[in-house]
Amino acid sequence: xxxxxxxxxxxxxxxxxxxxxxxxxxxxxxxxxxxxxxxxxxxxxxxxxxxxxxxxxxxxxxxxxxxxxxxxxxxxxxxxxxxxxxxxxxxxxxxxxxxxxxxxxxxxxxxxxxxxxxxxxxxxxxxxxxxxxxxxxxxxxxxxxxxxxxxxxxxxxxxxxxxxxxxxxxxxxxxxxxxxxxxxxxxxxxxxxxxxxxxxxxxxxxxxxxxxxxxxxxxxxxxxxxxxxxxxxxxxxxxxxxxxxxxxxxxxxxxxxxxxxxxxxxxxxxxxxxxxxxxxxx
Numbered sequence: 001x002x003x004x005x006x007x008x009x010x011x012x013x014x015x016x017x018x019x020x021x022x023x024x025x026x027x028x029x030x031x032x033x034x035x036x037x038x039x040x041x042x043x044x045x046x047x048x049x050x051x052x053x054x055x056x057x058x059x060x061x062x063x064x065x066x067x068x069x070x071x072x073x074x075x076x077x078x079x080x081x082x083x084x085x086x087x088x089x090x091x092x093x094x095x096x097x098x099x100x101x102x103x104x105x106x107x108x109x110x111x112x113x114x115x116x117x118x119x120x121x122x123x124x125x126x127x128x129x130x131x132x133x134x135x136x137x138x139x140x141x142x143x144x145x146x147x148x149x150x151x152x153x154x155x156x157x158x159x160x161x162x163x164x165x166x167x168x169x170x171x172x173x174x175x176x177x178x179x180x181x182x183x184x185x186x187x188x189x190x191x192x193x194x195x196x197x198x199x200x201x202x203x204x205x206x207x208x209x210x211x212x213x214x215x216x217x218x219x220x221x222x223x224x225x226x227x228x229x230x231x232x233x234x235x236x237x238x239x240x241x242x243x244x245x246x247x248x249x250x251x252x253x254x255x256x257x258x259x260x261x262x263x264x265x266x267x268x269x270x271x272x273x274x275x276x277x278x279x280x281x282x
Contacts (some may be wrong), residue, residue, distance in 0.1 A: 055092035056081045069094035069106060088134040096123045097134035111136030130176055138165045140173055153178035172216045180205050181216030193217050212258030220247050221258030235260035 052064045058081055060072035066081035074080050083094035088109065095109040096102040101122055102114035108123035116122050125136035128143075130151050137151040138144045142165050144156035150165035158164050167178035170185075172193065179193040180186050184205050186198035192205035195218035199206045207218035214233040220226045225246055226238040232247035239248050249260035 054081055056083050056089040056094060067093055090135065098123050098125050098131040098136055109135050111138070139176060140165050140167065140178070151177060174217070182207055182213045182218050183216075195219070214259070222247050222249050222255040222260050223258070233259050235262075 053067050054060055054064055055067050056070050060066050060079050060081050066072050069084050069087055070081045071084060072079050072081055083089055086096070086100055087094040087106065088097050089095075090109050096106045096112075096114075097109055098112050099122060101120075102108050103121060108114050111129035112123040112125050114121045115124055125131050128139050128141075129136040130139050131137075132151055138149045139151060140154060142150075144150055144163050144165050147155045150156055153168055153171045154165045155168050156163050157166050167173045170180070171178035172181045174193050180191045181193060182196055182205050184192070185203055186192050186205050187203070189196075189198045192198055193216070195211040196205045196207050198204070207213055210221055210224050211218040212221040212233050219233040220231045220238075222233055222236050223246060225244070226232055227245060229236075229238040229247075232238050235253045236247045236249050238245050240246055249255050252263055253260040254263045
């Protein structure tokens with residue numbers, strides 16, 4: 001048996017062997033071929049060659065296998081690799097989504113770990129990650145490398161040394177997520193901030209009854225019941241007895257369509273008007 005270089009590939013041939021068909025096997029490196037030849041003869045090379053494994057979505061057949069936890073299925077001439085039921089494709093592999101059972105064979109998606117007592121282990125998102133669909137996304141304020149890593153409607157922004165996930169310009173941060181503000185364009189109510197709905201009239205986020213616009217959010221309107229000042233519209237406080245608290249405008253502000261707008265000086269205006277009347281009578 002001898003080795004020869006054939007257009008940057010290495011080819012094995014065997015002399016003095018009576019065969020009807022020339023056996024020709026191409027290897028990527030000479031060392032790869034030499035290692036196999038040291039342990040086997042050419043007649044067994046075909047069965048000992050490592051199987052090719054392809055990721056989900058790629059074509060497969062009897063000699064082209066799928067990666068672990070994926071199966072080759074479909075109809076003749078159109079066989080492809082698919083992740084086993086309950087698994088999702090991530091980085092060309094099949095992984096377990098958050099909330100599902102996991103083990104040494106079935107590992108979790110990026111940003112999650114397999115935790116729990118023996119026999120009842122599940123994937124849970126790590127700190128600074130949030131479950132989103134079948135994956136774990138970087139939370140707002142968490143370090144990132146690209147937009148796709150962040151939670152929905154967020155971008156990876158900052159300096160090269162300090163890239164963090166933050167809401168895109170058309171969204172506002174509400175809790176752990178990025179939502180369309182009051183007045184923002186929407187497709188469904190889930191797009192909008194809390195206490196708002198997506199109006200079918202003009203496809204914009206509109207505050208629900210009892211709530212009023214406040215810096216892009218929908219807060220408890222002035223004059224409505226509340227339990228904490230944080231719930232109230234801007235320039236108002238939650239006051240009253242424990243069982244009957246309402247959002248009341250602060251001093252210097254007046255209630256106007258559920259909001260608290262700055263009040264003009266009535267004393268000065270009244271003085272000017274009164275003086276004008278007296279001058280007319282004199």
